[in-house]
Amino acid sequence: MTDLPLSGIRVVDLSRVFAMPYAGAYLADLGAEVIKVDCCQAQFVDTTRTLNGPYPDNDPGELYWERAGTFQTLNRGKRSVTLDLRSEDAIGILKQLVSVSDIVLENFTPRVMQRFGLDYANLRAVKPDLIMVSNTGYGHSGPWSNFGAMATALEPTHGTGAFMGYLDPGPDGRLHDGGIPNKMGNSYTDFLASWTAQLAVIASLIHRSRTGKGMWVDLAMYQVGSSFIGEGILDFAFNGRRTRRMGNRDHTMSPHGCYPCLGQDEWVTIAVRDDRDWEAFCQALGQPSLAGDSRFAHPTARHGHQDELDEIISRWTSTQSQYQVMEALQSAGIPAGPVLNAKALLADPQYRARGFFQPADHADETGLGRKEYVGRGWSLSESPINPIRPAPMLGEANDYVLSRMLGLNDEEIQRLKDAGTVGDTLADAQTPSIVPLERQVELGWISGYDEL
Numbered sequence: 001m002t003d004l005p006l007s008g009i010r011v012v013d014l015s016r017v018f019a020m021p022y023a024g025a026y027l028a029d030l031g032a033e034v035i036k037v038d039c040c041q042a043q044f045v046d047t048t049r050t051l052n053g054p055y056p057d058n059d060p061g062e063l064y065w066e067r068a069g070t071f072q073t074l075n076r077g078k079r080s081v082t083l084d085l086r087s088e089d090a091i092g093i094l095k096q097l098v099s100v101s102d103i104v105l106e107n108f109t110p111r112v113m114q115r116f117g118l119d120y121a122n123l124r125a126v127k128p129d130l131i132m133v134s135n136t137g138y139g140h141s142g143p144w145s146n147f148g149a150m151a152t153a154l155e156p157t158h159g160t161g162a163f164m165g166y167l168d169p170g171p172d173g174r175l176h177d178g179g180i181p182n183k184m185g186n187s188y189t190d191f192l193a194s195w196t197a198q199l200a201v202i203a204s205l206i207h208r209s210r211t212g213k214g215m216w217v218d219l220a221m222y223q224v225g226s227s228f229i230g231e232g233i234l235d236f237a238f239n240g241r242r243t244r245r246m247g248n249r250d251h252t253m254s255p256h257g258c259y260p261c262l263g264q265d266e267w268v269t270i271a272v273r274d275d276r277d278w279e280a281f282c283q284a285l286g287q288p289s290l291a292g293d294s295r296f297a298h299p300t301a302r303h304g305h306q307d308e309l310d311e312i313i314s315r316w317t318s319t320q321s322q323y324q325v326m327e328a329l330q331s332a333g334i335p336a337g338p339v340l341n342a343k344a345l346l347a348d349p350q351y352r353a354r355g356f357f358q359p360a361d362h363a364d365e366t367g368l369g370r371k372e373y374v375g376r377g378w379s380l381s382e383s384p385i386n387p388i389r390p391a392p393m394l395g396e397a398n399d400y401v402l403s404r405m406l407g408l409n410d411e412e413i414q415r416l417k418d419a420g421t422v423g424d425t426l427a428d429a430q431t432p433s434i435v436p437l438e439r440q441v442e443l444g445w446i447s448g449y450d451e452l
Contacts, residue, residue: 004031004383009205010101012037012094013078014118016046018151019193019221020107020135021074026198027103028077029376029385035101035401036075037094038394040082040423042430048074049394050432056368057452058434065394065426066366072391073373076360080392081401085116087421094118096406099126103201107135109146120216129214131204133197139220149221151187158225160184163232165245174307178245192224254302255281255309258339259317261325265447267339268322270313270329278302280332285316343450346372355379360390395424 006027011034013024021036028034039045045065052070053060061067081097083090095118098104104123106113113119113134120132134140137149138157155161165178197219204215226233232243248269250256256271272281275298282291290296290312295305302309317325322338329336340348351357358375362368373388402408402422416422440446 004385005380007031009033009103011035011103011105012098012101014104014106014108015135016107017048018074018187018190020105020133020197021046021048022190022194023133023197023201024078024105025074025076026194026376027201029388031383032103034078035097035397036078036080036392037085038080038082038392039084040395040420040425040427041084042426042428044084045394045426046071050426050429053432055434056371058437060432060434061367062431063366064431065429066363067368069371072360072362072368072371075391076373077389078392079397079400080395081397082395082422082424084421087419089416089419090421091116091118093402093406093408093416095123095126097401098123098130100405101127102131102205104130104132105135105197106133109136109148110134110140111146124214124216127214129208129212131201131208131215131217133200133217133219135193135197135219135221137221139223140218151189151193151221152183154189154222154225155183156181158189158222159229159233160188160225163229163243163245166247167249175247178247181245189221189225192228193219193221196224249306252299252303254299254306255313257306257310257313259310259314259325261317261322261338262320263322265341266322268317268325269337269339270317270325271335272302273335275299277334281329281334284328284332284334285313287312355386358386358388360388362390363393366393393424394426395422398422398424 009027009032011024011027011032013021013034013036015021015024024034024036038049042050048071049065049068052068054069055061055064055067056069065071083094085091085094106118110119120130120134123132124130136145137154138144138147161181161183164182164184165180166182167175168178168180170176197217200215200217200219204217207213207215235241235243244251248257250271253271253273258267258269260266261268272278278296279291282288294301295308296302320328326336326338338344345351346357356375357372359370359372361370368390371390375388376385379385399413402413402416403410408416413422420427435443435445437446437449441448
């Protein structure tokens with residue numbers, strides 16, 4: 001690990017659920033020692049340990065809090081110390097841990113950290129050059145600052161819902177710009193916040209190396225959400241125009257969309273940019289006469305007759321696999337690509353060639369064996385990150401943190417264990433109820449599954 005860029009940097013990860021835990025996992029990938037502050041009481045533990053799954057073979061197992069795929073993904077490479085922060089002893093231990101660390105990650109509302117005396121002002125008192133990321137929905141200032149938030153609930157406040165939507169059939173039977181806002185398929189704001197936090201941490205480390213001063217990063221998720229829809233905001237600010245909700249279509253290019261292929265729920269995306277693309281597209285379709293059809297002869301005409309075009313294209317794509325369509329069109333210079341589902345992603349030769357899915361070997365007690373996890377969209381020429389380390393078992397670093405790092409003696413540690421302040425099993429645990437996969441399909445939770 002000593003050849004990785006963040007080797008020698010220690011992170012205290014107080015965060016829960018997604019955005020900041022994932023930021024911590026990336027810092028661990030880069031060599032930082034990331035200590036996740038866990039809890040051995042089921043009611044307070046990170047919910048990704050206990051509620052989210054997915055579990056191998058849909059089986060939570062006896063140690064279900066060690067087997068959840070979401071937790072494993074978001075906390076890979078970390079250590080785990082359990083502290084019940086309702087205890088004054090635990091607060092004192094946490095402050096000692098911060099005093100010998102470089103970075104703190106947290107994602108509570110402002111009042112929570114202040115109530116525990118763990119806000120930046122108090123932690124800076126024990127570590128003057130501390131770098132701390134406080135990730136909230138709406139930041140630490142302004143009238144909304146104390147509102148709780150989740151990524152999907154934030155989408156209306158940062159505008160993406162207004163930009164997302166499908167086409168609706170109009171009274172003339174044609175498809176028109178949609179009138180109903182939509183959410184994104186996944187909690188994309190969590191990813192934006194995670195990536196933003198990583199950038200802020202790296203910048204703060206550079207700043208500290210130059211000045212000796214720490215940094216507080218006040219990260220508001222709804223603001224980073226708005227930061228990636230700049231074109232739509234600018235168009236209204238400059239021109240007073242509202243962005244349309246138009247599904248898979250484009251403002252100018254046509255045809256432009258997502259089309260069905262052979263197989264169950266198999267699709268391909270196609271974008272015809274100009275007249276040259278259109279002529280090549282007609283040849284690939286085996287219908288060169290379409291190029292001279294008055295309905296499609298120039299870009300404006302094609303844009304006005306997209307419904308007819310989509311019917312023609314769908315009849316052609318539905319007779320071929322998504323890769324056949326892609327290869328035929330790409331060889332003609334036309335942008336096209338398959339819509340990959342999870343199964344296709346895992347088997348895709350480009351991802352495999354890039355080593356994107358990385359293995360981690362888990363402790364025997366978990367029953368997980370070797371599993372692959374999503375890696376990073378980048379690699380480092382001088383510091384390869386492979387293999388990755390699995391997420392920590394609950395409290396596996398208790399003795400390491402309490403004894404070796406902080407110098408507590410055996411009697412003090414035993415007293416903390418007896419009080420339930422620290423531990424390595426989940427108290428009051430109840431095995432999650434599991435819904436059979438067939439029933440999940442019926443409920444619409446999943447679209448389907450393959451027997452492995």
